[in-house]
Amino acid sequence: MARVIVDVMLKPEILDPQGQAIARALPRLGFSGVPAVRQGKRFEVELDGPADEAALKEVRKMAETLLANTVIEDYTVRVEE
Amino acid sequence: MARVIVDVMLKPEILDPQGQAIARALPRLGFSGVPAVRQGKRFEVELDGPADEAALKEVRKMAETLLANTVIEDYTVRVEE
Numbered sequence: 001m002a003r004v005i006v007d008v009m010l011k012p013e014i015l016d017p018q019g020q021a022i023a024r025a026l027p028r029l030g031f032s033g034v035p036a037v038r039q040g041k042r043f044e045v046e047l048d049g050p051a052d053e054a055a056l057k058e059v060r061k062m063a064e065t066l067l068a069n070t071v072i073e074d075y076t077v078r079v080e081e
Numbered sequence: 082m083a084r085v086i087v088d089v090m091l092k093p094e095i096l097d098p099q100g101q102a103i104a105r106a107l108p109r110l111g112f113s114g115v116p117a118v119r120q121g122k123r124f125e126v127e128l129d130g131p132a133d134e135a136a137l138k139e140v141r142k143m144a145e146t147l148l149a150n151t152v153i154e155d156y157t158v159r160v161e162e
Binding site: 007008009019022025026029031033034035036037038039040041043044045046047048049055058061062065066067 | 088110112114117128130136
C-alpha cells in the first residue's frame with residue numbers, strides 16, 4: 001500500500017476569488033503581512049500496489065482526466081514519504 | 082517573500098463523500114487498484130517577511146481560526162522549499 005498526493009491549483013493567470021476573500025479577511029481578523037492566498041485542492045490517492053513508475057503514470061492520467069480541469073488548473077503528483 | 086503551505090484534510094474518522102465519489106468513479110473510467118481517495122484543501126499563503134518561527138506561529142493560528150474547521154479537519158503547516 002502506498003499513498004500518492006495530487007495537488008491541484010488554479011493556474012497563476014486565473015483569478016482565485018476564494019483565495020482573495022481569505023487574504024482580504026485576514027487583516028480584519030488581526031493578521032498582517034500576508035499579501036496573497038491561493039486556495040486549491042489536495043487529493044490523497046491510496047494504491048493497492050507500490051508507487052512505481054507505472055502507478056504514477058496512471059495517477060497522472062487520473063489527475064488529467066478526473067481530478068483537475070487542465071484548462072484552468074495545474075496539478076502535481078508526488079509520493080507521500 | 083516566503084510561501085507557506087497549509088494542507089487541510091478531514092479527520093480520518095470523518096466520512097468523505099467527495100473522496101468516495103471519486104474512488105467509485107475510477108473503475109468506470111478504466112482505473113483500477115485505487116481502494117480509496119480523500120479530498121482536502123491546499124492553501125498557498127504568501128508572506129511579506131521570512132518564514133521564521135514567529136511567522137509560522139501566525140500561520141498556524143490562521144489555520145486554526147480561519148482555514149480549517151478543527152472539529153472535523155486536521156491541518157499541517159510547512160514552508161515551501
